Amino acid sequence: MMNLSLNSRTGAMKVAVAASLMLGLAACASPFRADVSRFQSQLPAPSGQTFAVVADDPALAGGIEFNRYADIVEYQMSQVGYTPVADPADAQLIVRFDYGVDNGRERVRTTGFGRSHYYSPWYGYSAYPSYWGYRGGPWHYGFHDPFFGGPEISSYTVYTSGIDMKIDRASTGERVFEGKAEALSRSNKLQYLVPNLVEAMFTGFPGNSGETVRISVAPEDRR
Template sequence: MRLFIFLFVGVLLAACTKPTIDANVTAFYTPELTTIDTKTIAIRAQEENQESSLEFLSYRPKIEAKLSYVGFTVVKETENPDYIALVSYGLDGTEPKSSTTSSPVFGSVGIGAYGGRSPFFGSVGQSYNTQTWQEYSRFLAIDIVDADTVRSSNSARIYEGRVKSVGRCPTLAGVFDEVLDAMFEDFPGANGKTVFVKIPWDGSCE
C-alpha cells in the first residue's frame, strides 16, 4: 500500500512541476569583449528582409536591454557605434520530431488495509495515459562585429553566441524571452563551451 501511495504522490508532484525552457548555449569570444563597458553598439537583423519586420522590431528592444545590462552603451547605427550586433533567429529548418509519454492511471482500486471500507489509491490495472506531441527546434544567434568591418567579407567578430531550444512551441516568438535569458544568464559564458540551461516558463506559446 505504501508503494501505491508513494507512486501516487510522485505523479501529483510531477503534475505540479513548473514548466521550463531547456536550452543549449554556446559562446565564442575574443579578449576585446572584456572592454565593453567603454564601447557603443547598435543592433541589426542578420537578414535584411527581417530588418523591418514587426517580429524583429519586437525583439530588438529586449536585446538592447540585455546588451545594456552587460555593459554596452546601445546607440543607433547612424551614431557610428563601435560594434554591430547581428541577430538571426527562427526555426532551424529540421523536421519536427514526435515525442510520446505514457503514465499509469491512478485511482481508487479497492478497500483499505485489514478489510476496512476506505478505498486506497493505486495504479488502475493496465490503464495508461498516453500523450503525443511535436517538438520544434528553435534558435537565436547574436554576432558582435566591429562596425568598421561589418560590411566586409572578412568581418572582425568579438563574440558569437548561439542558443538552441527544442520544445512544443512551433515558433520562437512564444519562447523568445526565455531563450534570450538563457543566452545572457552568464554572459559571455564559458569561451568555446556549450552549457545546458533551464529557464522558468509560463507554459504559453502565445
C-alpha cells in the same frame, strides 16, 4: 551633437520597453533548459562602447517583430555595460541577430503505471521518450491495446527553437563574439521563445569561449 542626443533618447526608450517585457516574463515563469554555446576573440570588456543590433538575415531587416526582439537584445547588452545607438553608422560594435523555430517532431509516451513511461515497439517500456517522425499508424494519439498491458499511449509535438548572435567591430568587420542558444519546448511561439533564449544567451555573458552550458528559461505551459 543633436543626432547623438536623439540616438541616446531613442536607445533609452527601447531599453525601457524591453526591460518591462523581461520583468513581465520573469514574474510568471518556471524553468526549462536551453543549451548555450559561446565563442569570443578580443571582445572588448564593457565600458560604454556603442553598439547597434541589426538583422543577420536580410529578410528580417526592418520587420516589426524583429525590432521587438532587437529591443530585448539591446536591453541585455546595456545591462552588461554597452551603450545602444539607433544608427549602426554611430556604433563601435555591430550585433547581428537571428532567430527561428523548426516544424516540430512528434514525441510518444505512455501513462498508467503511476509515473510517465515511454513505449517503443522494438524496445518495450522505459522511463525515456521515444522519438517518432511518423505521425500516423497504430502509435498515433490515443492508441490503447490491452495486448501491451493497458497503458494509454499519447503523442505531442516538441519544437526546437534557437537564436544566433554575432558581434563584429564596426571599424574593421572583425568578428569578436559568436553565440547560439537552443531549446526544446512544446510551444512554437516566437514571441514567447525568443525573449527566453535571449535571456539564456546573456546569463553569465560572455561566458567561457568554446563552452556549452545548460541554462534555465521559462516554459509557456506553466505560466
